[in-house]
Amino acid sequence: MTSIRRRMLLATALGAGISLAIAAGGGLVPAQAAEKSVTIGIDLPLTGADAEGATRIKYGAEMAIDEANAKGGVAGYKLDMMTLNDATASAGQYDPAQAATNAKKFVSDPHVVAAVGPEMSGAGKAMSPILSAGNLAIITPASTNPDITDPKFAGQYRPAGKAIYFRTVTTDAFQGPNMANYMRDTLKMKSVYILDDSGAYGVGIANAYEGQAKKIGVKVLGHDQLNPKEADYTTSLTKIKALNPDAVYYGGVAGAGVKFVKQSYDVMPKTIKAGGDGVFGPEYLSAVGFPAAEGLYATNASPHVTEDPAAQAWVKRYSEKYKVQPDDYAITAYDAALVIIDAIKRVAESGKPVNHDNVRDAIQTAKVKTLQGEVSFDENGDINSRVVSVFQIKHDPKYKDDDIIHQYKYIGVAPQSPAS
Amino acid sequence: MTFQDVLIQQVINGVSLGAIYSLLALGFTMVYGIIELINFAHFNVFMVGSFIAMYILEALGLNGQNVILTGFPLVGVLAVALVGTMLLSGALGVLIERTALRPLRGVPGTAAMITTIGVSYILFNIVLLTIGADAFNFPNPMPKVRWGEAGVVLQLREVLVWVVAIILMVCLNFFVRHTKMGKAMQATAQDQEAARMMGVEVDRVVMITFFLGSALAGAAGLIFGLYYNYTNFAIGYTAGLRAFTAAVLGGIGNIPGAMVGGVIIGLIESLGGQLLEVRWTDVIIFSVLVLVLVFRPTGLFGRITVTKS
Numbered sequence: 001m002t003s004i005r006r007r008m009l010l011a012t013a014l015g016a017g018i019s020l021a022i023a024a025g026g027g028l029v030p031a032q033a034a035e036k037s038v039t040i041g042i043d044l045p046l047t048g049a050d051a052e053g054a055t056r057i058k059y060g061a062e063m064a065i066d067e068a069n070a071k072g073g074v075a076g077y078k079l080d081m082m083t084l085n086d087a088t089a090s091a092g093q094y095d096p097a098q099a100a101t102n103a104k105k106f107v108s109d110p111h112v113v114a115a116v117g118p119e120m121s122g123a124g125k126a127m128s129p130i131l132s133a134g135n136l137a138i139i140t141p142a143s144t145n146p147d148i149t150d151p152k153f154a155g156q157y158r159p160a161g162k163a164i165y166f167r168t169v170t171t172d173a174f175q176g177p178n179m180a181n182y183m184r185d186t187l188k189m190k191s192v193y194i195l196d197d198s199g200a201y202g203v204g205i206a207n208a209y210e211g212q213a214k215k216i217g218v219k220v221l222g223h224d225q226l227n228p229k230e231a232d233y234t235t236s237l238t239k240i241k242a243l244n245p246d247a248v249y250y251g252g253v254a255g256a257g258v259k260f261v262k263q264s265y266d267v268m269p270k271t272i273k274a275g276g277d278g279v280f281g282p283e284y285l286s287a288v289g290f291p292a293a294e295g296l297y298a299t300n301a302s303p304h305v306t307e308d309p310a311a312q313a314w315v316k317r318y319s320e321k322y323k324v325q326p327d328d329y330a331i332t333a334y335d336a337a338l339v340i341i342d343a344i345k346r347v348a349e350s351g352k353p354v355n356h357d358n359v360r361d362a363i364q365t366a367k368v369k370t371l372q373g374e375v376s377f378d379e380n381g382d383i384n385s386r387v388v389s390v391f392q393i394k395h396d397p398k399y400k401d402d403d404i405i406h407q408y409k410y411i412g413v414a415p416q417s418p419a420s
Numbered sequence: 421m422t423f424q425d426v427l428i429q430q431v432i433n434g435v436s437l438g439a440i441y442s443l444l445a446l447g448f449t450m451v452y453g454i455i456e457l458i459n460f461a462h463f464n465v466f467m468v469g470s471f472i473a474m475y476i477l478e479a480l481g482l483n484g485q486n487v488i489l490t491g492f493p494l495v496g497v498l499a500v501a502l503v504g505t506m507l508l509s510g511a512l513g514v515l516i517e518r519t520a521l522r523p524l525r526g527v528p529g530t531a532a533m534i535t536t537i538g539v540s541y542i543l544f545n546i547v548l549l550t551i552g553a554d555a556f557n558f559p560n561p562m563p564k565v566r567w568g569e570a571g572v573v574l575q576l577r578e579v580l581v582w583v584v585a586i587i588l589m590v591c592l593n594f595f596v597r598h599t600k601m602g603k604a605m606q607a608t609a610q611d612q613e614a615a616r617m618m619g620v621e622v623d624r625v626v627m628i629t630f631f632l633g634s635a636l637a638g639a640a641g642l643i644f645g646l647y648y649n650y651t652n653f654a655i656g657y658t659a660g661l662r663a664f665t666a667a668v669l670g671g672i673g674n675i676p677g678a679m680v681g682g683v684i685i686g687l688i689e690s691l692g693g694q695l696l697e698v699r700w701t702d703v704i705i706f707s708v709l710v711l712v713l714v715f716r717p718t719g720l721f722g723r724i725t726v727t728k729s
Contacts, residue, residue, distance in 0.1 A: 049553065092553050225699045229658050231648060234433045235693035235701075242426040258555045262649055266575065287555035287650070289484040401484075 197252025206251030438686020463660030513634025671719030
């Protein structure tokens with residue numbers, strides 16, 4: 001009863017918000033005043049559980065926009081930002097309902113020509129259909145669930161047809177399988193046991209991993225699910241230990257992941273443990289702690305740029321300006337903003353009006369030199385380069401235990417095709 | 421690992437898990453035995469207990485697994501943490517009884533039980549809103565002692581769980597059977613009115629019962645934390661539900677029944693997960709419960725105390 005009532009209240013509030021936003025937007029005629037400007041939207045979970053990473057991403061996008069404005073704008077246009085938070089206090093993290101509201105705000109403002117975000121696939125799934133209806137492009141620097149851009153689900157996530165969800169990271173369709181290649185070729189894994197956390201991201205990446213592992217001749221000894229609400233995984237882990245696999249691959253996020261890493265250290269300290277970008281986060285350092293976290297492999301769905309010699313000048317600018325170290329998703333956010341800025345420039349120079357329709361078309365045909373290399377997209381919005389980077393936790397006592405930039409060490413690229 | 425080794429290992433896992441369930445189940449069964457109330461607040465008294473234990477250990481200077489103690493300092497630290505956690509958790513139980521449940525004593529129907537659900541949610545949300553949803557690295561000063569490496573492995577933390585659980589259960593048994601207050605509890609459980617007429621202070625008995633049950637939940641919270649090196653605001657639900665099941669399985673109201681019921685649930689969980697699939701754990705546990713209740717509606721051991729006919 002209460003939950004139904006609350007939802008109805010929420011829906012009413014939401015509806016009121018939208019009509020207000022539309023009314024406000026309707027009153028604004030794109031002003032061709034002395035100084036022309038366009039707006040780039042930013043949507044991220046800026047409070048709650050993921051605030052730390054989201055803030056790094058926000059700074060990346062802001063930096064590109066500030067730098068363009070400092071050079072006098074883009075083809076005569078000044079760039080404004082509309083930064084919205086998709087996290088709510090009640091969710092404690094990103095909230096799909098809030099993400100949908102934010103997407104409506106972007107769409108209803110005629111000044112917004114494109115957006116950067118979101119960080120989470122769950123928010124992306126909520127935003128994508130609304131952005132499709134408004135034909136407004138968004139470029140995500142971090143969300144990796146492949147369904148949003150998969151043509152199989154086009155009716156659900158882009159009902160209007162055109163691609164509007166672009167990415168400067170690759171998807172779990174590569175993140176899982178590439179890691180299977182890496183583990184067989186480089187870590188000499190011959191057998192693996194797979195676990196997932198029964199969530200959408202976890203099941204997706206674990207299944208993609210399993211498919212590739214079987215294809216390249218790795219023995220898959222089993223695939224079981226961990227219940228994130230359960231505290232005890234020793235039964236699962238004892239069972240896995242008895243099968244004696246070379247490695248255990250975990251698809252999922254921190255909820256079950258923290259307990260999995262901790263308890264597997266007790267049950268089978270020597271077995272290789274690996275996961276996707278769901279095991280890349282401060283919880284694995286603070287809540288798991290050392291020595292249990294030591295040796296865990298994680299991936300990122302982007303090239304590792306922050307230690308690239310060519311990017312060091314950028315890293316220095318970023319850390320001086322914002323007083324934090326950038327991570328790779330700060331780079332992909334900077335790249336996403338660069339792609340949008342380039343698209344605005346090309347539209348303006350072609351003489352066409354700078355609006356969301358034309359900017360979307362320009363993003364679709366982008367070929368932009370960015371920090372991670374040249375960015376271009378396929379017809380679904382996915383990035384054409386499919387680089388997955390591998391990291392391993394190696395305790396460095398020089399830095400704080402929960403410093404994700406220094407405790408996760410970059411060790412190489414997970415190849416898209418296996419060695420043989 | 422041979423199959424036999426695996427089974428022995430799963431028995432070790434199951435008994436350790438079961439010991440935690442047993443300590444929790446005792447709280448359910450004692451309260452039910454005395455005032456026929458299913459106390460759902462117990463779920464989250466356990467959770468709060470694990471946080472109390474964590475803060476006590478941190479106040480003693482422990483941080484994660486960085487400080488390792490042995491010998492007398494180890495025993496001393498664990499004893500201080502155990503006693504402190506049990507006293508504070510017990511006080512929380514008494515507070516709940518005095519403020520939320522005593523005013524409802526004698527109100528017919530399910531009002532008191534619903535109140536305990538409300539109290540449970542209040543505790544849950546207070547922890548969520550003040551401490552947060554993060555997982556915590558529970559301090560553990562125990563050295564990593566392992567017997568066996570390739571085959572069956574027995575760790576110091578498992579021995580600790582068993583020892584603490586057995587000591588507490590022996591003490592409880594002694595208290596209930598051989599002290600004046602224990603006898604008053606038995607009398608109240610048999611017939612509250614008659615006990616009152618014989619001069620038993622029923623309110624005091626109920627208060628002591630809540631204190632003991634909650635103190636045991638706090639002890640369970642401490643050994644849960646030491647066993648998994650982990651705590652979180654959400655640990656009460658799954659463990660609490662399993663422990664409640666253990667109490668019903670053993671015969672709710674029956675103290676030895678709760679102890680045995682907890683170990684049985686722990687073993688069903690580990691051996692069931694081993695022989696079938698782990699994702700089926702809840703199906704297996706609750707199927708066994710339903711089967712036992714169908715054939716023995718009062719649980720495996722039944723209620724020793726005679727209820728009003």
